Amino acid sequence: xxxxxxxxxRWYNYILxxxxxxxxxxxxxxxxLVLCTRYFTSSYGTLVQxxxxxxxxxxxxxxxxxxxxxxxxxxxxxTDPAYTFSPKINNWDLNRAKWLRLNPAxxxxxxxxxxxxxxxxxxxxxxxxxxxxxHYQLKAIKNKMDYCQIHGIEIYYNMAFLDAEMTGFWAxxxxxxxxxxxxxxxxxxxxxxxxAFFTDMAFEIPWDRYKPYNLVFHGWxxxxxxxxxxxxxxxxxxxxxxxxxxxxLLDAWVPMGPNGPVRDEAGKLMAGFLxxxxxxxxxxxxxxxxxLITQHDTWSDKVYLESSYCLHGYYDGxxxxxxxxxxxxxxxxxxxxxxxxxxxxxxxxxxxxTEFGVEPCLKKIDRAFNFADNQVLQMxxxxxxxxxxxxxxxxxxxxxxPANAPDEVSRVLYPYHxxxx
Amino acid sequence: MGHEGMVFKPGSTRSGLPTTRSRVPxxxxxxxxxxxxKITVLCGFVTLLVLRGTIGVGNLxxxxxxxxxxxxxxxxxxxxxxxxxxxxPELEDPLKFLYFGNSTSHNWTYTEAVEAINYSLGPTIxxxxxxxxxxxxxxxxxxxxxxxxxxxxxxxxxxxxxxxNAIGxxxxxxxxxxxxxxxxxHGIEILYNMAHLDKELAGYWAxxxxxxxxxxxxxxxxxxxxxxxxALFTDMAFELPLQKYENHNLIIHGYPDLLFExxxxxxxxxxxxxxxxxxxxxxLLDAWxxxxxxGIVRELAGKILTANLxxxxxxxxxxxxxxxxxLxxxxxxxxxxxxxxxxxYLHGFWSGLVDKYEEMMEKHHPGLGxxxxxxxxxxxxxxxxxxxGDYPVERCLNSMERAFNFGxxxxxxxxxxxxxxxxxxxxxxxxxxTADPLQVKEKLDMAARIVMG
Numbered sequence: 001x002x003x004x005x006x007x008x009x010r011w012y013n014y015i016l017x018x019x020x021x022x023x024x025x026x027x028x029x030x031x032x033l034v035l036c037t038r039y040f041t042s043s044y045g046t047l048v049q050x051x052x053x054x055x056x057x058x059x060x061x062x063x064x065x066x067x068x069x070x071x072x073x074x075x076x077x078x079t080d081p082a083y084t085f086s087p088k089i090n091n092w093d094l095n096r097a098k099w100l101r102l103n104p105a106x107x108x109x110x111x112x113x114x115x116x117x118x119x120x121x122x123x124x125x126x127x128x129x130x131x132x133x134x135h136y137q138l139k140a141i142k143n144k145m146d147y148c149q150i151h152g153i154e155i156y157y158n159m160a161f162l163d164a165e166m167t168g169f170w171a172x173x174x175x176x177x178x179x180x181x182x183x184x185x186x187x188x189x190x191x192x193x194x195x196a197f198f199t200d201m202a203f204e205i206p207w208d209r210y211k212p213y214n215l216v217f218h219g220w221x222x223x224x225x226x227x228x229x230x231x232x233x234x235x236x237x238x239x240x241x242x243x244x245x246x247x248x249l250l251d252a253w254v255p256m257g258p259n260g261p262v263r264d265e266a267g268k269l270m271a272g273f274l275x276x277x278x279x280x281x282x283x284x285x286x287x288x289x290x291x292l293i294t295q296h297d298t299w300s301d302k303v304y305l306e307s308s309y310c311l312h313g314y315y316d317g318x319x320x321x322x323x324x325x326x327x328x329x330x331x332x333x334x335x336x337x338x339x340x341x342x343x344x345x346x347x348x349x350x351x352x353x354t355e356f357g358v359e360p361c362l363k364k365i366d367r368a369f370n371f372a373d374n375q376v377l378q379m380x381x382x383x384x385x386x387x388x389x390x391x392x393x394x395x396x397x398x399x400x401x402p403a404n405a406p407d408e409v410s411r412v413l414y415p416y417h418x419x420x421x
Numbered sequence: 422m423g424h425e426g427m428v429f430k431p432g433s434t435r436s437g438l439p440t441t442r443s444r445v446p447x448x449x450x451x452x453x454x455x456x457x458x459k460i461t462v463l464c465g466f467v468t469l470l471v472l473r474g475t476i477g478v479g480n481l482x483x484x485x486x487x488x489x490x491x492x493x494x495x496x497x498x499x500x501x502x503x504x505x506x507x508x509x510p511e512l513e514d515p516l517k518f519l520y521f522g523n524s525t526s527h528n529w530t531y532t533e534a535v536e537a538i539n540y541s542l543g544p545t546i547x548x549x550x551x552x553x554x555x556x557x558x559x560x561x562x563x564x565x566x567x568x569x570x571x572x573x574x575x576x577x578x579x580x581x582x583x584x585x586n587a588i589g590x591x592x593x594x595x596x597x598x599x600x601x602x603x604x605x606x607h608g609i610e611i612l613y614n615m616a617h618l619d620k621e622l623a624g625y626w627a628x629x630x631x632x633x634x635x636x637x638x639x640x641x642x643x644x645x646x647x648x649x650x651x652a653l654f655t656d657m658a659f660e661l662p663l664q665k666y667e668n669h670n671l672i673i674h675g676y677p678d679l680l681f682e683x684x685x686x687x688x689x690x691x692x693x694x695x696x697x698x699x700x701x702x703x704x705l706l707d708a709w710x711x712x713x714x715x716g717i718v719r720e721l722a723g724k725i726l727t728a729n730l731x732x733x734x735x736x737x738x739x740x741x742x743x744x745x746x747x748l749x750x751x752x753x754x755x756x757x758x759x760x761x762x763x764x765x766y767l768h769g770f771w772s773g774l775v776d777k778y779e780e781m782m783e784k785h786h787p788g789l790g791x792x793x794x795x796x797x798x799x800x801x802x803x804x805x806x807x808x809x810g811d812y813p814v815e816r817c818l819n820s821m822e823r824a825f826n827f828g829x830x831x832x833x834x835x836x837x838x839x840x841x842x843x844x845x846x847x848x849x850x851x852x853x854x855t856a857d858p859l860q861v862k863e864k865l866d867m868a869a870r871i872v873m874g
Contacts, residue, residue: 135583145597159598390616
């Protein structure tokens with residue numbers, strides 16, 4: 001029996017060995033098979049793959065729009081000299097006044113007290129990472145064009161990265177500086193984020209109120225100076241006067257902006273200093289609050305924090321109330337009753353959906369857009385069938401001219417225009 | 422009979438196993454069991470791996486990243502579908518249910534169809550010039566001239582839904598920026614339309630009710646300038662020579678010989694034209710509109726146009742062919758007030774222009790507006806927003822990017838920048854920053870040569 005056992009045992013071990021070997025081979029083979037399957041047959045891959053895989057982008061992607069060649073970034077370190085705008089300009093007020101005198105055809109004020117305003121906004125020169133993002137950018141610019149046409153404001157739509165270090169929300173700083181210096185005829189630049197929509201087409205900014213000030217944010221003095229809250233003011237929609245003071249403010253604002261270690265370190269400082277601010281790289285808004293607190297005496301007397309109307313209106317408390325507003329109120333208030341601006345902070349309609357979460361906002365953006373569009377279409381006798389659809393219907397028989405408009409509203413919509421002879 | 426795992430026992434009989442088993446020593450038995458278990462575990466492991474890889478079943482942590490993505494993609498698809506299908510102007514052909522006499526079907530002629538439909542752009546107005554003058558004199562705050570330049574309103578637009586092709590929306594955005602830039606530089610007002618004002622006149626005909634509505638609502642505007650969304654400004658310095666058009670009401674790009682002698686369907690281009698705000702224009706729109714209503718009218722009109730215009734393929738009536746036909750067949754009524762312009766590219770067909778931009782920058786300068794430096798480059802037939810264009814997609818998109826950057830260079834130079842290449846979104850400084858920016862501004866000439874450096 002023992003021999004039989006041993007034979008059996010040997011056989012058994014032999015089989016075991018083969019089995020193990022086979023198992024291992026099978027295992028390897030199947031693993032490779034599985035991996036290959038996953039790699040090649042992703043016909044229902046993620047949205048990012050769909051977007052980047054042809055039908056949404058030019059085929060010669062690397063040559064047309066997206067620069068595939070990645071330059072090795074050289075980040076400014078903490079020991080490098082701080083970022084500055086150069087060359088430094090010291091006598092802007094004087095030079096600008098002289099230019100304005102020599103160029104009376106380009107006044108900085110119309111009919112006495114209305115300043116010439118340039119609304120500045122923009123977006124990336126590359127297509128959005130999702131299939132409908134660019135459509136919402138288009139709606140956003142149409143919305144701004146409508147407001148500006150009614151109120152005699154010019155628009156500059158930026159699609160260029162002026163400075164490789166000032167990326168993301170910091171890109172507005174070199175842009176604003178460049179525009180201020182190139183457009184002495186402009187009295188105020190009005191920066192507006194691409195995700196902010198006008199929702200009160202009749203509201204006129206009370207420019208006279210800002211005569212003593214050079215910088216106007218939506219915000220609250222308490223929240224900034226007492227509470228040190230990082231959203232005590234909002235840099236998504238603000239006015240900046242074209243003057244030496246503003247150039248110097250930009251100089252003071254910019255050093256924490258360069259991407260890389262400088263911005264990261266500044267972010268830590270902001271998180272520690274400002275109430276409830278999470279830890280992430282420094283953003284322009286936090287740094288502005290920081291500057292206003294720490295350099296209070298230098299700047300705060302020329303900064304106005306406006307809260308009597310929604311120069312910025314956080315969308316979450318607003319978009320569900322539009323029908324109620326239409327029922328109870330009318331355009332022209334600009335405040336909570338009929339907000340001037342509905343700002344879709346955090347929605348990121350241009351970003352990759354799978355990274356930032358499926359659209360919570362697109363339908364809400366449509367509502368805000370239609371709500372504003374109704375105020376324009378009304379002038380022509382039309383209106384959206386509801387705030388949730390782009391279908392329009394005729395609501396009034398044809399009439400002639402804005403002055404014959406039967407509505408108080410339509411008359412209000414033509415308060416100003418650009419220039420007189 | 423029972424088998425234990427993969428144990429092979431030579432010589433064992435069918436009934437012999439239990440007996441044989443009892444003879445195997447305990448330790449051996451345990452070892453065998455252990456080996457069997459090992460093999461079973463190995464097999465089981467491989468099976469699990471394969472199953473997990475292919476159907477995602479059996480993962481103990483719940484949904485895999487792949488199935489998560491899948492849910493997200495399904496959600497996104499559903500939402501995109503909802504957004505896209507919102508507001509599609511579907512219109513039943515109103516003539517489908519009309520019948521003549523006792524028969525339910527009838528062979529309509531064009532004239533019968535037009536009469537049956539009885540379409541009109543709006544109530545007839547016959548004294549618009551007087552109404553307008555009266556309004557202007559009552560409203561001195563809204564003059565029709567600014568600094569002795571007639572007020573112009575540039576009108577463009579696109580459908581309210583996202584493009585079938587996402588890249589189309591991106592180029593609509595760039596095209597809008599391009600128009601905003603030109604209008605800002607030249608003091609022209611701009612309006613972007615995204616509403617179907619009249620479901621019957623949808624598509625390329627949608628501009629007619631829009632133009633009428635805008636003329637009547639903006640008496641302060643002297644000229645309405647319709648521009649297609651696929652037309653880009655490529656000469657930012659060129660100023661319209663309005664003084665040439667004092668006695669005309671419609672300024673349109675075209676070729677008189679193609680129009681009068683050949684009756685060609687591309688003799689004129691309605692992608693970029695100016696229409697004066699006056700009674701004559703309202704009358705023209707009324708005479709132009711009848712071929713537009715969607716359905717049988719447009720189809721039958723299309724046949725008439727194909728028969729009468731040289732080179733026209735067979736398809737439903739379009740506004741351009743209809744206008745050409747109208748101007749040819751009613752020459753005496755309309756032609757005296759129409760200026761057929763071809764001394765500059767009020768419309769410039771893209772195909773012959775886009776490859777020459779570098780040459781233009783080398784030899785010429787902005788401000789010319791003609792073939793040396795085209796005023797407008799118009800991407801007829803590219804249709805980046807839709808699914809089917811007449812030209813290869815790649816060529817169209819590359820060319821549009823080049824045209825956009827070519828125009829953008831002329832704007833960026835005001836700030837000292839230029840694109841690194843006509844296909845590149847990146848920019849570089851072409852003029853050093855200075856401590857005296859106003860001196861630079863004084864010397865800046867919009868019509869100076871562009872240096873790519």
